[in-house]
Amino acid sequence: MAAKTFDMIVVGAGPGGYVAAIRGAQLGLSVAIVEREHMGGICLNWGCIPTKAMLRSAEVLHLMERAGEFGLKADKIGYDLDAVVKRSRKVAGQLSAGVSHLLKKNKVTTVMGAATLTGKGRISVETDKGQQELAADHIVLATGARARELPGLEADGDLVWTYKHALQPPRMPKKLLVIGSGAIGIEFASFYNTLGADTTVVEVMDRILPVEDAEISAFAKKQFVKQGMTIMEKASVKKLDRGQGKVTAHIETGDTTETLEFDTVISAVGIVGNVENLGLDALGVKVDRTHVVVDEFCRTGVDGLYAIGDIAGAPWLAHKASHEGVMVAELIAGEKPHPVRPDSIAGCTYCQPQVASVGLSEARARELGHDIKVGRFPFIGNGKAIALGEPEGMIKTVFDAETGELLGAHMVGAEVTELIQGYLVGRQLETTEQDLMNTVFPHPTLSEMMHESVLDAWGRVIHM
Known part of the structure; x- marks a missing residue:
């Protein structure tokens, strides 16, 4: 079967991939984008956007509970968790549909399916209608990342959750353990704590929000404790014993180990790049700890092959991915863009x-x-x-x-x-x-x- 040829193929339609595709099309390139699951990727469907929608609900609830401070009256304040989640999913759905519209408007060819690099400049896509062959001189990998799972702490969707489960919770946690205090962990801790869960956060480093300035971390911790959270630093969860409707966590702090009981655990211990089944080894693409090694212009070292966003390593931020997408598209089109400077990318965490x-x-x-x-x-x-x-x-x-x-x-x-x-x-x-x-x-x-x-x-x- 003859391969359909383009100037540029993007693999992955998250905030890096779809932006790269649109910018390429704006510059006159013929562009195809391959996506195996959702337009907008994790960010729009299971990350940045739906979490912010849920956090907004928690923020409004928090303000309603403070109504008296503002000279207002609000009786019988409460929430409907299903309705909160439904709103969050609706917001995500609206934006995902918006990405499809933008790609169509910019005449980007969309192929739904799982892509594999079959050779230099060649891709095979497994669609629901069979294999489709594509070819381009320039291929951009934007396959993103997924939640890291530690041995013994794997999610089951019932007692132990990843961010996906936490966005569509089967129930409201009463006693919640959050493992990891980076942006994802602390945002979910903030959300469920505001809704009334007795929340404990365990962080292996010597302070929560460890990538932030130490003074800011200390200030945030003081506020979280004031809100009723329990914060355990320099601590690690060694084992989870799962029982009927409960989890016993073995938490090690220094030389001591204590066992605490929870009904729900959210694991937020980082992410791993989606590098599997792409055919990277055969092409000689260098992968370091699940991330594709790239230069300042996101070039992989294999001629015509680029990697952007989470698959290309830290910082794991949607806006970094989008900017890299624009840079790579401009590079492919023969322009001279500036490289993205990691030290000028802001990190934002939407806790309270x-x-x-x-x-x-x-x-x-x-x-x-x-x-x-x-x-x-x-x-x-x-x-x-x-x-x-x-x-x-x-x-x-x-x-x-x-x-x-x-x-x-x-x-x-x-x-x-x-x-x-x-x-x-x-x-x-x-x-x-x-x-x-x-x-x-x-x-x-x-x-x-x-x-x-x-x-x-x-x-x-x-x-x-």
């Missing part, structure tokens, strides 16, 4: 309070030998935060003392996942502390704290 950061933490900046200036500003000093009833939070900025370069920004508090973008633009434009100090921030806004944090680094803070 939210956490967001970009660039170097204070500790990392010192490790790298920078002479630094650090500024901080608390939410309690901001008029808008107090008016919103959100006085718990802080913004921290890290500068190079000599050049004024903004090395990093770290935030915890209400809406910081939106605020972080201001510092991202600043870093992209190579701003200095003088530029930020001379910017007029509107009043009353949360963004004023960003200004004050910069001023504080140079001993010029006004409202503290």
Whole structure:
């Protein structure tokens, strides 16, 4: 069977793949995209989007419970978990359909099925109508990743859940154990804790949210404990004994092991790349710990073969994947894009309070030998935060003392996942502390704290 030929084939229609396909089509390339399951990938269907929909429901419930603080009355406050999940699935479905529409609008050929690389520039797709052969000089792998499962802690969908089970829960947990305190773990802990689950978080590192600045992690932990969570750091779950409707967890902390009983466990111990059954070995593609090894332009070392997004390694973020998709499409079309800079990609966690950061933490900046200036500003000093009833939070900025370069920004508090973008633009434009100090921030806004944090680094803070 003759292969259908394109300029570019993308394998995987997640936030990296579909964006790459659309950008390629915009640049005049003939593009095909292969997807084995859902348009929009994990992000739109089982990750970023549905979790945010569920977290929004938890946030509204939390606000309803605080109605009296705002001079309001709300009686018989409660929730319907099935309805919360139904809304979340509807939001995901709407966006997944939107991706299909965008691909069609941009004249991208869509092939539903599982793809295998059969040779250089050749792909075989197993569709529900049989094998389909495709060929292109340029192939982009965007197959994403899935939840890592540790031996003895495997999910069963009943007592032990992955993120997928947690998004369509068979019941409301009463006593919940969350293993792992990265973004996924802490978001689910926050959601179920707000809905009333007695929640324990176990983290193997010396602090929760271990990729964040230590001061931000400590602040977030204090808030989670205040909300009733139990946080166990420098601890690991060694074994789970599954019984009738209960799980006994053997948790090791230092030299001691304790056994605690839960009715539900969510495992959020990282992800592994979807590298299996793609035919990578035969082509000589280098894979390191389930991730395809690439250069700064996402090239695999095999001519015409690229890998973007989660399959290409950290940071495992949808916006990183999308940006890489655009870069690779432009590269294929003969343009000269800039490589994606990992240190200018923000991380956002949508727990309560939210956490967001970009660039170097204070500790990392010192490790790298920078002479630094650090500024901080608390939410309690901001008029808008107090008016919103959100006085718990802080913004921290890290500068190079000599050049004024903004090395990093770290935030915890209400809406910081939106605020972080201001510092991202600043870093992209190579701003200095003088530029930020001379910017007029509107009043009353949360963004004023960003200004004050910069001023504080140079001993010029006004409202503290």
